[in-house]
Amino acid sequence: MALRTISSQLAAQLDKELMGPEVGFTLEQLMELAGLSVAQAVVKEFPYSESRKSQVLVIAGPGNNGGDGLVCARHLALSGFQPVVYYPKRTTKTPFYAQLVNQLEFFKVPVLGAGDNWAQYLDHTKTLCVVDAIFGFSFKPPVREPFGSILEQLRHTQHELPIVSVDIPTGWDVDEGPADSDCIIPSVLVSLTVPKPCATKIDTRETHHYVGGRFIPRDFALKYGFEPFPYENLDQVLRLH
Amino acid sequence: MALRTISSQLAAQLDKELMGPEVGFTLEQLMELAGLSVAQAVVKEFPYSESRKSQVLVIAGPGNNGGDGLVCARHLALSGFQPVVYYPKRTTKTPFYAQLVNQLEFFKVPVLGAGDNWAQYLDHTKTLCVVDAIFGFSFKPPVREPFGSILEQLRHTQHELPIVSVDIPTGWDVDEGPADSDCIIPSVLVSLTVPKPCATKIDTRETHHYVGGRFIPRDFALKYGFEPFPYENLDQVLRLH
Numbered sequence: 001m002a003l004r005t006i007s008s009q010l011a012a013q014l015d016k017e018l019m020g021p022e023v024g025f026t027l028e029q030l031m032e033l034a035g036l037s038v039a040q041a042v043v044k045e046f047p048y049s050e051s052r053k054s055q056v057l058v059i060a061g062p063g064n065n066g067g068d069g070l071v072c073a074r075h076l077a078l079s080g081f082q083p084v085v086y087y088p089k090r091t092t093k094t095p096f097y098a099q100l101v102n103q104l105e106f107f108k109v110p111v112l113g114a115g116d117n118w119a120q121y122l123d124h125t126k127t128l129c130v131v132d133a134i135f136g137f138s139f140k141p142p143v144r145e146p147f148g149s150i151l152e153q154l155r156h157t158q159h160e161l162p163i164v165s166v167d168i169p170t171g172w173d174v175d176e177g178p179a180d181s182d183c184i185i186p187s188v189l190v191s192l193t194v195p196k197p198c199a200t201k202i203d204t205r206e207t208h209h210y211v212g213g214r215f216i217p218r219d220f221a222l223k224y225g226f227e228p229f230p231y232e233n234l235d236q237v238l239r240l241h
Numbered sequence: 242m243a244l245r246t247i248s249s250q251l252a253a254q255l256d257k258e259l260m261g262p263e264v265g266f267t268l269e270q271l272m273e274l275a276g277l278s279v280a281q282a283v284v285k286e287f288p289y290s291e292s293r294k295s296q297v298l299v300i301a302g303p304g305n306n307g308g309d310g311l312v313c314a315r316h317l318a319l320s321g322f323q324p325v326v327y328y329p330k331r332t333t334k335t336p337f338y339a340q341l342v343n344q345l346e347f348f349k350v351p352v353l354g355a356g357d358n359w360a361q362y363l364d365h366t367k368t369l370c371v372v373d374a375i376f377g378f379s380f381k382p383p384v385r386e387p388f389g390s391i392l393e394q395l396r397h398t399q400h401e402l403p404i405v406s407v408d409i410p411t412g413w414d415v416d417e418g419p420a421d422s423d424c425i426i427p428s429v430l431v432s433l434t435v436p437k438p439c440a441t442k443i444d445t446r447e448t449h450h451y452v453g454g455r456f457i458p459r460d461f462a463l464k465y466g467f468e469p470f471p472y473e474n475l476d477q478v479l480r481l482h
Contacts, residue, residue, distance in 0.1 A: 021343075022343065022347070023343060023344060023347045024339070024340035024341075024343035024344055024347075025340070025344060026269045026337070026340065028267045028269035028270050028273075029269050029270070029273045032269075032270045032273050032274065033273065033277075036274075036475065039475055040474075040475045043474050043475050047474075048474070075475060077458070078455060078456070078458075078472075078475075079472070079474055079475050096267070098265070099265035099266070099267065100265075102262075102263065102264060102265035103264060103265055103266060106263070106264045106265075106458060106461070107458045108458065108460075214319060215319070217318070217319075217347060217348045217349065219349075220347070231319075231320070233281075233284050233288075233289070233320055234277065234280055234281045234284050234316060234319075234320050234477075236475075
């Protein structure tokens, strides 16, 4: 069956409607569920074992995609992993992002900032995977610093150190796919709510694809032109292939 | 092993600390996770099947316990159940409770108010279980109307229509247990974060016991005098017995 997707423009409209006065979701609620679903995808792909490495590097961008990453890191800490967060550009748009950082400190998760030596964690002998929570569906090129250099480093390590991208592989055009051959190739893509068109460009032999962010009813999905995904029980994530 | 519990007073302090400036959780986050965990307990106890009844009556009280019930109802709707919510006394303390009701209407979940015929749903041929989200750990007797009459009706139906209590079986003394033989006996108790002392008074032959509301690190649990619970993977709920 063809992959169901919606454009970046429709995705923005969907998000706006979810948080608008009629539906009334708060950012805090949606981000908690989205971040939890990404953490569940990580756990499904890389099951925790006491006897092996459990470090996960989460790279958080300045917007909502980054927020999903911060929540994901906390849930990973709850399930035995050792997340380390690199969060070089912090937003002050709402105090909630600072609260997400406080919550991580509560769990003793290191949160590195600009100038910290984050690249030491790109070590596949110690780190299980990297969560790319840099940019989401509202990303418009070009990638600015420091994220350009970060992506370049991730490209160099991606063959030993798998990347889990949140919603969009950072740097890809949301509607068109990878802009050039220099783009990162994630091992796992976790689409949120519904895949965006770039997800049709992943090579299913190298990238596992999940959908997460389970918070809309059937009618609403149909209104946006896609069939709901057949999640099991109360799983927050579903593997598509 | 003895059941780990904390008193109602310590539970209030723990909640306050979680939402205080140092840790920085928001009510929206904690309620989302708590309500999701209760929904997961319902699904574990009464697995959804297309071929049998799937109606769940959620009775929501005026405070945070009620809010957990509203969230639980939404997650049940997401997983195929048909929740009906009875919410006779609504709070206007924060607009968030009204938003939780909007979210339920988004899922076409009926939300009944004072004066509506809620008791028609106490029908064990159609309804799978009742979620008692009336009062939580800050409850002080006596039970006031309309909740006294509601509890009386639940007592009459509890042998055919199982009750799932959120954190505290409503009407029980939080620290002492059932106040008299007229108290409801839930079939399932879902303690949130950590059981309160009344949970030691349940008869394990008639009540299954879960813990949910998974959002604190090990050190914090130890500070409050209990060992963390051994949740599996990213399950939000754990069956204790």
